[in-house]
Amino acid sequence: MNELHLETSPYLLQHANNPVHWKAWNALSLAEAKEKNQLIIISIGYSACHWCHVMEQESFENEAVASVMNAHFVNIKVDREERPDIDAVYMKAVQIMTGHGGWPLNIVALPDGRPVWGGTYFRKEEWTETLDQLQKMYLSAPEKMIDYAEKLHQGIEAISIIQKGDNENSNQKEILDHLISKWKKSFDLEFGGMARAPKFMMPNNYQFLLRYAYQNQDAELLSFVNLTLTKMAFGGIFDTIDGGFSRYSVDMKWHVPHFEKMLYDNGQLISLYSEAYKLTQNPIYKEVIEKTLQFVSKEWRTSEGGFYSALDADSLNKEKHLEEGAFYVWTMEELKSILHEDFDLFSQIFNINSFGLWEDGNYVLIQNQNLESIAKLNQITTVELELKKRVWEQTLYLKREKRAKPRLDDKCLTSWNAIMLKGYVDAYKALNNEEYLTKALENANFIIKKLWSNDGNLWHNFKNDKATINGYLEDYCFVIAAFIALYEVTFEEKWLHDAKQLTDYTLEHFYDEQHSFFRFTSDKDEALISVHFEIEDNVIPASNSVMAKNLYQLSIYFDNSYYDKVTQKMLSILLPNMDYPSAYSNWLDLILSFSEQNKELAICEPNAKESNKIITALYLPNVIIAGTEKTSNLPFLKDRFIAGENNYYVCQNKTCQLPSRSIQEVISQLVLK
Structure with missing residues (x-):
């Protein structure tokens, strides 16, 4: 047993019995590397990450690999969800070195933490051979590694700086229209989403595109967004049996996901489908909202009103081995034995055929026709078919519940809880279900009681009735946004004043006057090798873009010209740099807020x-x-x-x-x- 048994992170605890002498990221571990003058292995992942588990099984559980790592390196394991600041800095390094990133993220660094080599998943032989070569180089020619580390560090610093441009005469509408025109060229007009695989859902992209289509009366774009949302709801990426979305699809048709379910995805998707339902009244969207919130409440909601983080991609198969997707997939024989005479009709809806086949005789349920068409083909009413579908799903649910469930990541992260809180508020707006507002308020009170300290700061993590890790910008921005959303439905001004208090704390401890953006970490935290400004929107919108939108709203409620000035400054700096619309969709949404239509x-x-x-x-x-x-x-x-x-x-x-x-x-x- 290594030092990770002292931690609370489910991901770190998964590695506690590895023969590798893992340590957590802390001052003692970093000091030991300097004292022994040893290279550091920094291995970053998260509990629901399939390829993290694969590398653990192949390498970190292997005695021979562990002996190489233990002999010459200080080995540090990092949960990227607990320490997104560390992950962000070293992800930049790996992207510079290799041109891509992902998890597991594996880095070798000098004793002072500056990286010299890195990548993602490595096979056992490649991993040990590389470590051996790096150790020999460090002994024989340390100056070469130090020189490379210095150049790489300069590269990290360079991409961390936001380039300022002259944007005083920019026409914001022209910029928006140009970016949308450019973006449309990458649309998948058959299955929705972007025309590539893997496919990430990117909820913020479609929230913006929905709004842009509505405000510009762009029927073609609105049709594309609705196509995307429908195909995602029909795809295997959505768990039609129990609700909830997986993280992404490995194929073009949203069929086969990496099966992990993440709180932040589902919170954002609830908000997206709620907005789309308000505009379209599409019953499919309502079904997605209701099923997903039922899943969230049942599987992730704590007795205190908080939400757990994730379900693993892997679960035990019939042979008691961890296997990706084992909990979710079906064989044709299983379905026939469960559904009997209804199998043929079921297979028409969920494609128990070549379209729905995954691998090794396993099927992932996917729809490609609406129920009206199938009902007509089979000379039954749509209402009758809808009832049958509900009965089948309940039958399969009860059968599936007897299987070994995926592992639960039972930490509560402040930022992700706030995202889910806002999802509940948005669902309440769309469906007027009082239960949703009740759960939102309970979560808000959980955040206030457990994650907001008497000193004014938020904590990032909560587990075993203990809050840990000083909050990051992502925690503040999403809690502020959630509190504003609560005000919008309750008209209780307490939520606005709480949002303002957190905003003022953020301006004091995160805002960088020189760069006109917010740092990801507080000025109260120990500095890493580089300052990180989270600017580009990704599967979660950038904390700076969320803060900019918060400041814009609060500037109106409180008639605060300084909030407005900060927002406008951020936007003016970024506008000339927006060349890839998907990475700036939340900023583009903010631009719409400054239009004459607002x-x-x-x-x-x-x-x-x-x-x-x-x-x-x-x-x-x-x-x-x-x-x-x-x-x-x-x-x-x-x-x-x-x-x-x-x-x-x-x-x-x-x-x-x-x-x-x-x-x-x-x-x-x-x-x-």
Whole structure:
């Protein structure tokens, strides 16, 4: 047993019995490398990562490999979900060295932490041979490695700096239209998403594209977004039996996923499908929302209202060996024995044929026709077929529950909890299910009680009733966004004041005046080899883009010109650098907020919350909403409430029209024609 048995991270604990003398990332481990003048192996992964498990089985559980690692290196294991700051810095290094990245992420560094070599997954022989060569080089020609480390470090620093350009005369609409035109060339018009594999869902991309299509009346683009959302819901990437999405699909048709389920994906996808449902009323989207939230509540929700992080891709197969997807797949023989005379009809819906076959006789359920078409073909009603489908799914669910379940990552991360919290709020807006709001409020109180310290900082991680690791920018930005979302449905100003308090803390401890962006780590944390500014949106939007949107909204609620100035500065610097739209979709969404179509609405009446349910059930991405049922000192609402009157103020650029008394009249002003 190595030092990882002292940790709480499920990923680190998975490696606690490796023969490798693993240590956690801490001051003592780093000091030991310097004291012994030994190279450091930094191996980064996460609990649900399939290829991390493969490399562990092939290499880190092997005595011969361990002897090589233990003889000459200080070996440090890092959970990228607990330490995204470390992961971000060394990912940059590997991307510079190899042109790509991923997990497991394996780096060899000098005793001071500067990397000299790295990559992702390595086979056993390649791994040990490379380590042997690096050790010999370090003994025979350390100056060469030090020189390379210095040049690589300069490269890391260079790509960490945001280049400032002159953007004063840029036409934001022209930039947007150009990027959208460029983006459309990479669309997969058959299965949705981008025309490549693997396919990541990238929820923020489609939230922006949905909004852009709506605000620009682009029917073709709206059709593409709906195609994508429908194909994702039909694909094996969505678990139709129990709800929830896997992380990504290995193929073009969203069929076979890497089977891990992550909290952050599902939180964002709930928000996306909720927005799309408000616009389209597509019942498929409603089904996705309801099934996924049922799954989240059942499998991930804690007794305190928090949410666990993930389910593993691997689970025990019939031979009691860990196998990717074993929990989720079916053989034709199994399905026939379970469904009996319904098998033929079931196989039409879920493609128990060449289209749905994965490998080794296993099928991953995938739809490619709507139920109406199949019902017509089989001369039954759609209602009857829908009922049969629900019964089949429940039958398979009960059968599947008898299998060995994937391993659970039972840590609660602040940022991911906040993403899920906002998903619940967005689902509440779309479906008006009070249970969703209740769970959102319980999670918000969990964050306040367990993850927000008396000193004002957020913690990043919670497990075994203990909060650890000082919060990162991602924790603050998503909690702030979630609290703003809670205000939008409750009109309880406490949530806005909490959001403002966290924002001011972030400006004090994360904002870099020189670069005009927020650092990923607080000024209270130990410095790494390079400062990280998270700018580009990925499977999770960049913490800086989320902060920029938060500041924009709060600047309106609190009439705070400094918040607005910071947001505008960030956007003006980035605009000339936006060449790859997928990596800036959340920033592009912010640009839309500065268009002439953006409006603010103040609902001031005794039944403001009830009226707000009507408003928030509509797709109004270009409207910021506030409201009160009593006199309010919130700057945006000050002096607007008059007892006994129903007043609705539609505003634009802080200029408001005379109040309307009719909510239907207000809706006609807000909904884009």
